[in-house]
Amino acid sequence: MKAVAYARFSSDNQREESITAQLRAIHDYAEKNGVIIVREYVDEARSATTDDRPEFLRMIEEVTSGCLQVDYVYVHKLDRFARNRYDSAIYRRKLASKGIKLIAVTQPLDDSPESVILEAMLEAMAEYYSKNLGREVMKGMRETAFQCRHTGGKPPLGYDIEPGSNKYIINEREAEAVRIIFSMYLQGCSYKEIADYLNSHGYRTKLGSQFVKTSLYEILRNEKYTGVFVFNRAASKTGGKRNNHKSKDDEEIIRIPGGLPAIIDPSTFREVQKMMDRRKHAPGAAKAKEVYLLTGLVWCGACGGPMIGNRRRAGRNKDIYAAYECNNRKRLKACHAKSINKEYLEQYVLNELIRVIFSDEGIPILVKKLNEANKQRLERNSKELDYIRQQLSEVDKKISNIVNAIADGLYSPTMKETLAKLEEEKTRFQVAIDEIQRANVVELTEDMIKAYLEKDKQVILSGDLQACKAIISTYVDKVIVYEDHIDVILKIVDFTGGGGGSRTPVRRYIHSSFYQDSFRFQSRRRVSRKPDTLGPARLRFPSGPRAGALPVAC
Ligand SMILES: [Zn+2]
Structure with missing residues (x-):
């Protein structure tokens, strides 16, 4: 049996295993199962959330085109394989169509149907944790946000930042412009008409420039004007550019009603959002490509x-x-x-x-089955853990024997070599224990399975x-x-x-x-x-x- 190994490391994620550690775990697993690793692919990404994976794509291409004949793709953990469930489903299907199996060496599951669902579930969890991780990076900013303080950059039109407290206060002249924008939009004016009116009446943007369509769009979509403090990481920099137009996951967003003084009343804001959505979905909008749900099935x-x-x-x-x-x-x-x-x-x-x-009737049965499969998974992990701990204590014993011998004055050049080897082995076992323990952190309760x-x-x-x-x-x-x-x-x-x-x-x-x-x-x-x-x-x-x-x- 043959396999390729894929490892990925994001430099901004400090809790992640190094490429070397990932590959080592993969090679250990391969050895244990008598599988030969024919090739390694490694991506080093700049960020945990950007999807920059040239080697991943090359691997998919090489193994699915038949240019490399393999039975497995080995990864360290499922979240190394793809960053979200959709991607993962697509690539996995691609591999499956060539009879290639994806195996996460630290989360090995069998072929049973329950395992298939369990695997998808773990993957969803990994996706969730990956988002959380990004969040942790933003922790400091979030804490500031919870106090409804300005988190940096220019405040939106209509607000100033109070020096000292860093809280939002209303800039009356600018707030007037904001009210004009919302009321003209409600009256059915086009972006151009609104911009022309503002520009000709001496209003300027926060940066002191003339109003254009995009600046109006962002103002009309900004919930902050209703007094809801909104903070989200998607609004932070992505590739150096703010991506306010991108849709954001709800769980990424902190919303605190009454977190800052309101300029627009909530019902006006809602009405405008509805109108904007209608305009967006107006006929003539780009037609969506047909999605074939059952491709490959x-x-x-x-x-x-x-x-x-x-x-x-x-x-x-x-x-x-x-x-x-x-x-x-x-x-x-x-x-x-x-x-x-x-x-x-x-x-x-x-x-x-x-x-x-x-x-x-079906869901409770499925919950029960998944629960059983998960219990087996945890049992396997704990057995493995026991085994490695035992190995570790043996290595420890050997190390202390040598150290004692040296202390007693019995020294030979080979001892130093042996000691170094033992220390290396010890590190390996410690890494393995750490990995298994971390895999166990994702413990699925019956409620989680049900919710999923x-x-x-x-x-x-x-x-x-x-x-x-x-x-x-x-x-x-x-x-x-x-x-x-x-x-x-x-x-x-x-x-x-x-x-x-x-x-x-x-x-x-x-x-x-x-x-x-x-x-x-x-x-x-x-x-x-x-x-x-x-x-x-x-x-x-x-x-x-x-x-x-x-x-x-x-
Ligand atoms: Zn036919």
Whole structure:
């Protein structure tokens, strides 16, 4: 068996193991498992949160293109592999499609379906901790922020900083400009009209320059004007530039209502936000690229080939049809399976997830299973810990024997060498203990597992395909589309309490007219009539069947 090793180090993260320590742990693990490391890839990032990973991308390219033949990618910890769940899901799927397994050597988990979910959960935790870490760097600033004091830089238009206390006070002349901006916007004025008015009436920005569109945008979006002290790290420097337009995670933001004097009343502010959102989503905004939720998961029941998401214009009205098509039919013309409507198939799979896993009966079962898997993980860790501690105490004994011998005047040149070797060994064991203990810090309680599953359930219910895509392969093994029915094979063992088998096929017949071949499907444009529904009200089948038309096959 062969593997490549990937290590990553961010220089601003002091708690992180060095590249050498990461690689050492990887090599130890490889040796223990009889795996040969054929190549090492190392990225040294300037920051824990920027995504600058040339070697990572090279590794993915080399192992997936087959230019390097390996069975595993070894990393020290899962958070070394990718910085967020979405990324991770994408790259992991890429590796999996070539039969390559990702292994975090300090968090080894087995292949069981529970482990797959557990692994995703640990990864989410790592993501959370990575954010926390960045936060710690900002701790001093945050403490200042909690006292609603100015944290540096220029205050927003309308405010001055009181010398000494560093608190915000209103600058009346500037505050007038702010009020004008909000009220003109509410009256429907364009940015240009507002800027022209302000500039011609002698108002200036905080920097003393003329108003332009972007300065107005930032003012209209600044919640501070309602008296809410807002502090967030995303507003801090990123690559030397403030990125106020980027959306920020809620957990990154500190909001303290009444933290500074208000210039705009909250209802005016809310009204303006609504108007701005409406303008943003106005027609003509860039069309989002189609997201195929089930990429890599759908297989043709007729020939066993993969089914690929595809979009084309066809039919009398040149409507756009999105569908999953058998690759063998499309490229080789070697299969006659019909394609299937994209939305129908995706909603069907999501619906099955809700029905089978994320149901009132399913979640408690899953929580229990994950809990068991987690207990096993902790047990493994603690056994490993015992073993290493024992090794450590043996090394300690050897060291003190030599030291005593030297103290007794028994000295030989080889002793010095042996002592150095023992000391090195000791350090290695200490590092290993430290790593295992740290892995144990992420202890999952039943409540955490429940909350995690509940969060995933909400993602699935939300219908946000991009978000669903990041988690779907955690739960769905594959989807096989046959002529007259669909098999959804989930990764979770046996929910019904029945015997054996590590997978739960969910099989339902569907009416063959739901296959899109002669384009009898409704186009997206024509979905105007009230769609029929199946299951929870939020899951819609745009061209779907009535619930009663779906006889359950097994
Ligand atoms: Zn086929």
